[in-house]
Amino acid sequence: xxxxxxxxxxxxxxxxxxxxxxxxxxxxxxxxxxxxxxxxxxxxxxxxxxxxxxxxxxxxxxxxxxxxxxxxxxxxxxxxxxxxxxxxxxxxxxxxxxxxxxxxxxxxxxxxxxxxxxxxxxxxxxxxxxxxxxxxxxxxxxxxxxxxxxxxxxxxxxxxxxxxxxxxxxxxxxxxxxxxxxxxxxxxxxxxxxxxxxxxxxxxxxxxxxxxxxxxxxxxxxxxxxxxxxxxxxxxxxxxxxxxxxxxxxxxxxxxxxxxxxxxxxxxxxxxxxxxxxxxxxxxxxxxxxxxxxxxxxx
Amino acid sequence: xxxxxxxxxxxxxxxxxxxxxxxxxxxxxxxxxxxxxxxxxxxxxxxxxxxxxxxxxxxxxxxxxxxxxxxxxxxxxxxxxxxxxxxxxxxxxxxxxxxxxxxxxxxxxxxxxxxxxxxxxxxxxxxxxxxx
Numbered sequence: 001x002x003x004x005x006x007x008x009x010x011x012x013x014x015x016x017x018x019x020x021x022x023x024x025x026x027x028x029x030x031x032x033x034x035x036x037x038x039x040x041x042x043x044x045x046x047x048x049x050x051x052x053x054x055x056x057x058x059x060x061x062x063x064x065x066x067x068x069x070x071x072x073x074x075x076x077x078x079x080x081x082x083x084x085x086x087x088x089x090x091x092x093x094x095x096x097x098x099x100x101x102x103x104x105x106x107x108x109x110x111x112x113x114x115x116x117x118x119x120x121x122x123x124x125x126x127x128x129x130x131x132x133x134x135x136x137x138x139x140x141x142x143x144x145x146x147x148x149x150x151x152x153x154x155x156x157x158x159x160x161x162x163x164x165x166x167x168x169x170x171x172x173x174x175x176x177x178x179x180x181x182x183x184x185x186x187x188x189x190x191x192x193x194x195x196x197x198x199x200x201x202x203x204x205x206x207x208x209x210x211x212x213x214x215x216x217x218x219x220x221x222x223x224x225x226x227x228x229x230x231x232x233x234x235x236x237x238x239x240x241x242x243x244x245x246x247x248x249x250x251x252x253x254x255x256x257x258x259x260x261x262x263x264x265x266x267x268x269x270x271x272x273x274x275x276x277x278x279x280x281x282x283x284x285x286x287x288x289x290x291x292x293x294x295x296x297x298x299x
Numbered sequence: 300x301x302x303x304x305x306x307x308x309x310x311x312x313x314x315x316x317x318x319x320x321x322x323x324x325x326x327x328x329x330x331x332x333x334x335x336x337x338x339x340x341x342x343x344x345x346x347x348x349x350x351x352x353x354x355x356x357x358x359x360x361x362x363x364x365x366x367x368x369x370x371x372x373x374x375x376x377x378x379x380x381x382x383x384x385x386x387x388x389x390x391x392x393x394x395x396x397x398x399x400x401x402x403x404x405x406x407x408x409x410x411x412x413x414x415x416x417x418x419x420x421x422x423x424x425x426x427x428x429x430x431x
Contacts, residue, residue, distance in 0.1 A: 221343035
């Protein structure tokens with residue numbers, strides 16, 4: 001049994017930890033609000049981009065357009081995995097769930113005899129992947145200095161992704177990030193960037209295209225092909241940007257709920273320790289009393 | 300009163316302008332064009348330049364845009380730009396940076412067509428710098 005002094009020290013230290021986790025939770029909550037706003041503000045752009053590009057691609061369907069970014073290189077031998085994680089830990093399962101998804105995919109591809117190259121965005125993904133897939137990691141990008149993801153920050157990543165594609169270093173590019181659903185749930189997602197995955201024509205989309213009239217009626221300036229060639233690399237950038245925004249919101253959401261439960265755990269621990277501290281103190285008082293009484297009786 | 304045009308100017312990080320306007324002039328890759336309500340569907344990429352929005356008789360707004368495209372549909376016009384800055388907020392230094400970019404583009408151009416285009420952009424930017 002720990003002595004009274006030990007218990008007192010432990011209570012004090014758990015209290016200090018609780019203060020830190022509570023502060024982190026509050027910071028994460030404030031950051032979450034900003035990140036969520038940013039993610040939501042970024043959606044109109046990405047959605048419209050998707051729609052226009054989808055229309056364009058459908059209008060050009062069947063033509064031999066030769067845009068490799070849309071149709072692929074014709075083979076699937078080399079895969080580039082862009083793993084976007086946070087720079088910091090202490091955010092629950094956020095990093096590990098993204099890494100797990102990437103690891104599964106990498107394992108599957110390697111088992112199929114394909115070449116896997118990995119590009120790490122954020123320190124945590126690199127830390128987690130380097131042991132198993134260290135020799136597959138081609139490059140890592142740090143976003144540590146970035147406080148709020150802006151479109152310019154994506155340039156660096158997009159440049160690497162695009163230049164390597166142009167150089168023929170890989171055939172398929174997939175990005176891993178966590179989609180922000182709610183504060184409590186972030187869904188690790190794999191998004192294929194190259195060749196571009198066209199938005200599925202679901203009911204919603206059908207309604208919209210019906211409303212907008214047949215997409216083939218557009219007049220293109222310059223030619224369709226030129227527009228497509230201009231827009232496809234931009235699309236990669238837009239998608240990466242969206243992924244990073246979603247990731248930022250997810251990270252803060254995950255950290256907030258992780259810190260919330262840490263704070264609650266610390267509270268429970270303090271209660272338990274306080275209880276045993278009080279019991280022990282009571283036992284000691286009783287013991288002292290007995291000693292005094294029995295001493296007096298003996299006289 | 301003429302029919303109004305639904306116009307949206309969207310940057311990657313936010314919706315900059317959304318509302319009904321009289322007309323918008325867009326710096327298309329192959330020349331500026333003005334869109335009024337009921338314009339034929341057009342999809343055009345844009346070059347660095349100024350989007351001129353005429354909201355009402357005495358209300359015009361101008362934004363410097365770079366990289367992206369404009370889409371005109373029967374429902375309205377949307378301009379998606381990678382960068383959009385209100386002309387009032389655009390500083391000389393930023394513009395100087397843009398001009399330098401454009402000069403690099405001219406120097407790097409691989410073939411005549413791209414060079415001509417880059418040169419046009421550069422000229423346009425220089426005009427803009429003088430006007431500012």
